[in-house]
Amino acid sequence: MTVRRRSSSPGPRGLLVRTAVAGALLVSGCGVLPGTSGGSRDPVTVMTWAPDTTGPETVNMAGMPAMARTYAAWVNDQGGIGGHELRVLTCNEGDTALGASKCARRAVDEDVAAVVGSYSRHGRSFLAPLEAAGIPYIGGYGASPEEFTSYLSYPVNGGQSALVAGNGRQLAGACERVSLVRPDTLVGDTMPALVDVSLTGAGRPAAHDIPAPEGATSYDAQAAEALREADGGCVTAVLGQGTETFFDSLRRLGPEDTAVRISSVLGSVGQPLIDRTGGRNSPFEGAYVTGWYPEPNDARWDEMRRVIRSYAFGDNRIDPEDTGVQTTWIAYTVLRTVVEAMDRPEITAGGVGVALNRGARVDTGGLTPVLRWRFADMVGSAAYSRISNGRVTFQVVRDGRLVTDRKGFVDVSETLVDARLRG
Incomplete structure (x- = not known):
């Protein structure tokens, strides 16, 4: 036939x-x-x-x-x-x-x-x-x-571990102080060490760790603590779907002229969320974001x-x-x-x-x-043991779009190992 x-x-x-x-x-x-x-x-x-x-x-x-x-x-x-x-x-x-x-x-x-x-x-x-x-x-x-x-x-x-480790590396070059808002779970418990390896290695203080419940309808208490402890530095949140809710709480509590810089990782913040919350008028404008892949464009x-x-x-x-x-x-x-x-x-x-x-x-x-x-x-x-690609990308939200903050991939494989030893 x-x-x-x-x-x-x-x-x-x-x-x-x-x-x-x-x-x-x-x-x-x-x-x-x-x-x-x-x-x-x-x-x-x-x-x-x-x-x-x-x-x-x-x-x-x-x-x-x-x-x-x-x-x-x-x-x-x-x-x-x-x-x-x-x-x-x-x-x-x-x-x-x-x-x-x-x-x-x-x-x-x-x-x-x-x-x-x-x-x-x-x-x-x-x-x-x-x-x-x-x-x-x-x-x-x-x-x-x-x-x-x-x-x-x-x-x-x-996976998320590489993103969080990369986020620490990205923030180490830009933030005097960092507040980390993360899930109050076993997985969330591993995140402070992943961030702190890069912060302390760059001479920064360890991030202020703020556990938060998953699926909450408001994060006002955590947002207030994050603003206070960041003291004009950076607030990073890795809460999955709850990340949008957290930053909404942060926006309501923080004065418009606050110098705090916000940050997250892809999967918690991405281009679809930025578009949905206002594009260039989004509360994520200027945010640092760590990803796995090149920018969407x-x-x-x-x-x-x-x-x-x-x-x-x-x-x-x-x-x-x-x-x-x-x-x-x-x-x-x-x-x-x-x-x-x-x-x-x-x-x-x-x-x-x-x-x-x-x-x-x-x-x-x-x-x-x-x-x-x-x-x-x-x-x-x-x-x-199965990670063969421990590389991430650094991005930033500019004019409502995720764009490259640093060219090329950044290898955080050693950070993953060091954080595990520290944890």
């Missing part, structure tokens, strides 16, 4: 038909996005999960599985990955341990080659089923600490933006300036590089894991340093 491959530049009608077919197959939060035939080679089936929820204490990262399906539509229009059709299963993780476990068990049942570009705060619940089945976890968002210790995890960034994101425009038109879940969407794009870049290098008629989870462990080299076009996951590439700390 002769298989006709579709044009790489389909017209609007072709795109609408493909989108309608894909939508019809996506049911109950999980679905398969069909693509073009991979010829005689078997399809590569993978899964991407993330919470698609609403509520004051839940996380919504629906753009990540939507980006995964968009990537599959694009790559399949080019003939697949090394001749393999890419089939993407998606699952609504629900931001719960039970939901994460169900998605992982479904991945096992479907015999996926990898879980790619996903988000979950419940690493203990999803990694055990994946490890039992030998399924690699490629490019998770870094929302759970277990992602940085599991032998089957291949992270593309250094960097030319290195141009290909991703073109793919989103062509294959995800009208899908408002996919924001190219969202860090989750960006992470999914990078994770699928890893998958594509590895599968093409394997050059086999059948791609299995075991084969993908072996290729990664043997030193598959992934060039992400400058969105990250070159990625590899050999033992020699790891940070070398028991707490972060």
Whole structure:
């Protein structure tokens, strides 16, 4: 039978038909996005999960599985990955341990080659089923600490720990005094040491540590303490979704002529939040922000933006300036590089894991340093044994846009190790 491959530049009608077919197959939060035939080679089936929820204490990262399906539509229009059709299963993780476990068990049942570009705060619940089945976890968002210790995890960034360590480095060069507002949790308890290594190393006093409850509706008490202790220096807050609420409290309490400078990390503050709170009139104007990747307007994101425009038109879940969407794009870049290098008629989870462990080299076009996951590439700390990319970027909000504060990547790998020893 002769298989006709579709044009790489389909017209609007072709795109609408493909989108309608894909939508019809996506049911109950999980679905398969069909693509073009991979010829005689078997399809590569993978899964991407993330919470698609609403509520004051839940996380919504629906753009990540939507980006995964968009990537599959694009790559399949080019003939697949090394001749393999890419089939993407998606699952609504629900931001719960039970939901994460169900998605992982479904991945096992479907015999996926990898879980790619996903988000979950419940690493203990999803990694055990994946490890039992030998399924690699490629490019998770870094929302759970277990992602940085599991032998089957291949992270593309250094997670929140790298961001917090980098934030300390960024503030050490600009702030005489720092107030750190962080969650009153076990994870939050690790943050002061990550910040203080760089502050004290630069001759600054250690940050004033202010634990705060997650999901609070007001942070007036913490904001007042932060302003008082910063004494005209910097206030940095890493509270996830609560960060906006904290800085709203800070804005109400602080006089308009206060000299305090604010700061945070991507994931707690990002371009979508800045846009939503007023752009250049946002309370985040002038804020220091530490990230994993280049600024949203960097030319290195141009290909991703073109793919989103062509294959995800009208899908408002996919924001190219969202860090989750960006992470999914990078994770699928890893998958594509590895599968093409394997050059086999059948791609299995075991084969993908072996290729990664043997030193598959992934060039992400400058969105990250070159990625590899050999033992020699790891940070070398028991707490972060799977981090191979300990680099961050320094950004600042200027005229309502996140822009580069310092060119290039800043390596905080040693800071991660030193903070662990200090903690």
